[in-house]
Amino acid sequence: MDLKRILRKIEETETPKVNKVAVAYSGGLDSSLSIELLRRKYKAREIVPVTIDVGQGEEEVQESRRKAKVLKIKPLFFDLRKEFTEVWIARAIQANSDYLGYPVSTSMTRQIVARKVAEVALAQGCDAILEGSSGKGNDQYRMHNVFKMFAPELKILVPVRDFDLTRLEEEQLCKAWGIPVTEMITGGDDKTMWCRSIASGAIDLNQPLPDDIWMWYRPPEKAPDEPEFLALEFEKGVPVKLNGRGKPLGEIIAELNLVGGRHSIGKIDIFEDGIMDLKSREIYEAPAATIILKLHRDLEQFCLTKDEIQFKKGVDQKWAYLIYHGMAYHPLRYDLDAFIETSQKVVNGRYKIKLYKGNIDIVHRESKTSLFSPEIRSIKTTGFDQRRCADAAFIRGLPFEILARRKTK
Numbered sequence: 374m375d376l377k378r379i380l381r382k383i384e385e386t387e388t389p390k391v392n393k394v395a396v397a398y399s400g401g402l403d404s405s406l407s408i409e410l411l412r413r414k415y416k417a418r419e420i421v422p423v424t425i426d427v428g429q430g431e432e433e434v435q436e437s438r439r440k441a442k443v444l445k446i447k448p449l450f451f452d453l454r455k456e457f458t459e460v461w462i463a464r465a466i467q468a469n470s471d472y473l474g475y476p477v478s479t480s481m482t483r484q485i486v487a488r489k490v491a492e493v494a495l496a497q498g499c500d501a502i503l504e505g506s507s508g509k510g511n512d513q514y515r516m517h518n519v520f521k522m523f524a525p526e527l528k529i530l531v532p533v534r535d536f537d538l539t540r541l542e543e544e545q546l547c548k549a550w551g552i553p554v555t556e557m558i559t560g561g562d563d564k565t566m567w568c569r570s571i572a573s574g575a576i577d578l579n580q581p582l583p584d585d586i587w588m589w590y591r592p593p594e595k596a597p598d599e600p601e602f603l604a605l606e607f608e609k610g611v612p613v614k615l616n617g618r619g620k621p622l623g624e625i626i627a628e629l630n631l632v633g634g635r636h637s638i639g640k641i642d643i644f645e646d647g648i649m650d651l652k653s654r655e656i657y658e659a660p661a662a663t664i665i666l667k668l669h670r671d672l673e674q675f676c677l678t679k680d681e682i683q684f685k686k687g688v689d690q691k692w693a694y695l696i697y698h699g700m701a702y703h704p705l706r707y708d709l710d711a712f713i714e715t716s717q718k719v720v721n722g723r724y725k726i727k728l729y730k731g732n733i734d735i736v737h738r739e740s741k742t743s744l745f746s747p748e749i750r751s752i753k754t755t756g757f758d759q760r761r762c763a764d765a766a767f768i769r770g771l772p773f774e775i776l777a778r779r780k781t782k
Contacts, residue, residue, distance in 0.1 A: 376549055379542050386536050389528050391417050391501040395494035396424035397486055397516070398448050399429075400437025402532055403505025405544055405552050408444050409533045411503065413550075421497050422448035423490045427457045427482040428566035428623070440553050452491055454566075457482065458623040462567050464710065465696075466669055467610040467717045469689045472697040474643040475655065476662040478568035483512050484701040487519035494524055501528035508534030510574055511648045515699030522702050540575070564588065566675040567627050568659040576654045582642070589634025593730040596637040600729035602736070603632065605665075607672055607724075610717035612665055626661040633660025633745055637731035648698055667733055668724050675743045676719045688712055 394417045398404045411417040422441065423602050426434055441448050461481045470477045487504070494502050502520050506513035513531055533543065547554045564569040571586055584592060605625075606614035615625045633639055639660030644652050673682060692709045700706060722740030726733055749756035 376545055379538075379545060383410070383536050388415050388535070389501070389530075391415055391528060391530070393417070393419040393421065393499045394501045394503050394530065395421045395423055395490050395497060395499045397490045397502075397504040398424050398437070398441070398446070399505075400424070400433070400440045401505065402540075402543055402547065402554055403507075404548055405440055405444060405554075406550075407505050407532050408446060409546075409552055410536075411530075414532075415530065417501075420446060421493065421499060422446045423486075423493050424448040424450050425486050425489055426450070426452045426454055427485055428454045429564045433564065436555060440555075443551075443553055449493060453485055453489065454778060457485060458621070458626070461485065461576050462626070463611045463622060464713065465567070465613070466665055467713050467720075468692040468709075469666055469670055469673075470628075470662075470693050470696070471485065471666070471689070472693040473645055473658060474604065474641060475645060475697075476568050476659050476666060477691055477693050478565050478659070478662075479563045479570050479573075480511070480515065480697045480699075481567075481701065482563075482565050482587060483515040484519045484696075484699065487516045488523055488702070491523035491527070494527055499527060501530055501531070503530040503718045505533055506531055507574075508537070509649075511697070511699070514648050515701075518699040519702060530778075552770050566623060566630070567662055568657050571656040571658070573655060574653050576656055578654060580654075582656065586656075587634070587640075589630045589657055589660050590640050591635055591637055593637045596635065596730050600727045601632060601636060602725060602727055603629075603664075604723065604725050606722070607669065608721050610669060610672070610720040614723075626665075629661035629664050631660075633664050633728060635656065636728035638728060638733060639663045640731075663726075664726070665731055668726070668735070669720070671722070671735065671738070672720055672722050672740065673716075675717065675738065675740055675745060677723060678744065681716060685713070685716055 394411055394415070396404065396407060396411070398408070408420060408422065411420055424434070424437055437448070463559050465477060465481065477532060490502060490504070502524060504516045506516060508531075509555070511536055517529060520527065532538070544551075544554060563573065569588055584595070604613055612622060613619060614624050615628060639658050639662070641657040641659060643655055645655040646652055673685070677685070688709050692713065694707065695701065695703055695706045695709070719742040721742045724735060725737035727736050748754055
C-alpha cells in the first residue's frame, strides 16, 4: 500500500484549529493512531487521554497502559464497571435487551464512555473532544449524540472518518509511525462482560469462522459430553444468586460466560441493520446474556399479567432501539425506564437449568409472586364449575354471529 498516498490524503484534508483535546483512549488501533494524528496533523498543544474500564478485562486495560507508555501519554483512568453492571446491564436485563438478535452492549458502553469523556473535557478546559469511530459504523452517532448532550460547545474530532481512512491504511500508518498494533482480527473485537463483538463490519457474507476467534464459546463438537446444571435466582428481574450463593451481578455474569460458553451457549451470527440502515453480518458471543435473558423472559411470563406482557414487548423493543441508536440520554429512555422498573417488582423466582451442547433447558421453576394457579386452571382439578363459562362464551361469540349475518344479507 502506498504510504505517500495516505499521507497526502491526510495533508490535504482541512482540520479545525484546536488547543486542548480530550481523547476517548482505549489503547485500540483507532484511538492510538488518533493520538499521533493530534500531534502531527491537528497540532494540538495538549492531549488529555481518558481510559475507562467498563468490564473489558484486566488484560485489555493493562495493554492500553503499555501502549500509552509507547505513545508517551498518561491517561486519566476511571473504573465504571459497577455503574455499567448495576445500572446499565441490570436495566438491560429488565428490558429484555435485544436489537435484531443482539443483546445491546457496546451500544451502552460507548455512551457511558462518551459521557465521562465529555465531563472530563469540560472540567479540564478542553476546546475539543476526539474519538476513534469510523464513518461506516454506528459508534460515531452514539458518541456524537452524547458529546452534544453533555458538552455541546466543544469541537468533535473523528480522524478515521474525517480522513476517510480504511483499516488497512490505519495499520500502514501505525507501522510507519511506530505505533504498536496488537489487533489479531481485522476490525478488532470489542469486549464487555455482557457481550463481545468480533470484527464488527469486517466479516464477509459466507466467511467461515475459525474456532480460535472465540473467548468463551466452544463449538458443540468440543463441548462436554455431559450436561451441567445451574440454579439462578432473580429479585425484581435481576439475578442475585447463582447456585444458591448471593453474588454481585458482575460476578454472576462472569461465571455464566465461562460455564455457558463451555457448553456452546452464546454464539450470535446475524444480519444487523445499523443506524444508517445498511446491513452487515455481525458476530457476537454472549453466553451469560443468552442464559439470563432467556430465563428473565420466562419469569415475566410466569409473574406478569397478559396485558403487561403484551404492552411491555413494545416498551422493550423501543428501549433497545434507543440504546442502539445512541439515544440513551433521550428523555423517552427515562420514561420507558419508569415503566420497566415498576413492572419488575413482582418478577422474582428461582430456576434450575440444564446446559448441554448449545441448549438451555429449564428443569425447575418456582416463584412466590407468580400468577400461575394450576389449582384453578388445570383440567385435572375442579377449580370452578365449568358450566359458568357457557354464558360467557355466548356473549363473546355474539360479534362473530353478527359478522356471519352480514355475509348473508
